[in-house]
Amino acid sequence: MKFNAGAVLLAGGLVLVLAGGLLTWRNLPNGPAPAGEVPRVVEAGDAARLPDFKLQGPRGEFRNTDLHGHWTFMFFGYTQCPDICPTALALMKEIKAIAVSPAPTFRVVFVSVDPRRDTRELLRDYLAAFDPAFIGVSGSDEALRPLTNALKVDYRRNDEKDLRTYTVDHGAAIHLIDPQGRPAAVFPPPQQAAALAAEFARLARR
Numbered sequence: 167m168k169f170n171a172g173a174v175l176l177a178g179g180l181v182l183v184l185a186g187g188l189l190t191w192r193n194l195p196n197g198p199a200p201a202g203e204v205p206r207v208v209e210a211g212d213a214a215r216l217p218d219f220k221l222q223g224p225r226g227e228f229r230n231t232d233l234h235g236h237w238t239f240m241f242f243g244y245t246q247c248p249d250i251c252p253t254a255l256a257l258m259k260e261i262k263a264i265a266v267s268p269a270p271t272f273r274v275v276f277v278s279v280d281p282r283r284d285t286r287e288l289l290r291d292y293l294a295a296f297d298p299a300f301i302g303v304s305g306s307d308e309a310l311r312p313l314t315n316a317l318k319v320d321y322r323r324n325d326e327k328d329l330r331t332y333t334v335d336h337g338a339a340i341h342l343i344d345p346q347g348r349p350a351a352v353f354p355p356p357q358q359a360a361a362l363a364a365e366f367a368r369l370a371r372r
Contacts, residue, residue, distance in 0.1 A: 207351045207352070207353055207362075207365045207369075208351060208352040208353075208354065209350070209351045209369070210348070210349040210350055210351055210352070213348045213349045213350075214348065215230070215346060215347045215348050216230045216233065216312075216313065216316050216317075216343070216347050216348065216349065217230065217312045217313075217316055218230055218312065219305075219309065219310075219312040219313045220305070220309060221277070221303040221304060221305040221309055221310070221313075222286065222303060222304065222305055223286060223289060223301060223302050223303035223304065224286045224287070224289055224290035224302060225301065228275075228301070228303040230313075230347055231347070233275075233343050233347040234345060234346065234347045235345055236270075236271070236272065236273055236345055237270055237271075237272035237273070237342065237343070237344060237345060237350075237366070237370060238272060238273045238274070238275055238342070238343040239258055239261070239272055239273070239274045239275070239340055239341070239342055239343075240274075240275045240276075240277060240317075240340070240341040240342075240343055241254050241255070241258070241274075241275075241276055241277070241340050241341070242277045242278075242279055242314070242319050242321065242336055242337070243276065243277075243278065243279065243334075243336055244278050244279055244280035244283070244284055244334045244336070245278065245280070245283070245284050245288055245289065245292040246280070246283065246333075247334070247336075250336070250338045251276075252296075253338075254338065254340060254357075255274075255276065255293070255296040255297075255300065256296060257340075257357055257359055257362070258274045258296075258297075258300075258340070259296050259297050260359040261359050261362055261363045261366070262274070262297065264359060264360065264363050265363045265366065265367070269363070269366060269367035269370055270370050272366070273299070273301060274297070274299070274300045274301065275300075275301045275302075275303060276289070276293055276300060276301065276302045276303070277303055277304065277310070277313070278302065278303070278304035279304075279310060279314075279321040279323070279334060279336060280304070280323065280334050281304040281305055281306060282325075282329070283330075284302075284304050286302075289302030289303075289304065290302065316349070317341055317349060317352075319336075319337065319339075319341075320336070320337065321334060321335060321336040321337075322334065322335040322336075338354075338355040338357075339352050339353060339354050339355065340352070340353040340357060340362070341353075342366065342369065350369055351365070351369055353365070
């Protein structure tokens with residue numbers, strides 16, 4: 167069988183180009199992140215204290231000054247949320263279980279953006295299923311606005327046609343507030359308990 171010398175050289179050249187391209191791709195520094203890698207925490211930097219706000223919960227009034235003197239993990243959602251909220255609360259329960267000294271203790275505050283349905287009694291019973299120490303608060307849109315604006319939290323109640331079984335669109339980020347009442351960091355999804363606990367310990371040592 168006779169081979170065309172030009173075709174052989176062309177084929178060989180293509181092989182070398184493809185091989186070089188593969189080696190270049192494999193050594194790119196900005197290639198895809200490994201599967202399962204948790205995003206970095208977003209630190210707030212030199213943030214100001216949260217503004218004055220006044221919400222209500224099973225334990226009574228809750229204000230910005232109630233955040234002073236201890237670290238706080240804060241999450242925004244609603245009790246009838248089918249997935250994001252129970253996942254986040256279970257995660258914070260796990261973080262509380264694995265966070266050990268020298269990391270300080272912290273509180274968990276669940277802020278409901280569905281005050282029509284999330285009564286004080288419902289908040290108390292809902293959070294007790296995760297940890298009785300978790301704090302539940304809520305308020306009107308006007309009462310929530312200083313806090314949600316400061317933390318850049320968006321939500322939307324889909325209650326135009328049904329005032330009983332509607333859903334609420336909201337984010338899945340977990341906010342960390344420092345003992346001075348200042349935003350310290352935001353943990354975007356997906357979150358992992360061990361990684362989040364390690365980041366909290368690092369931030370608390372500063």
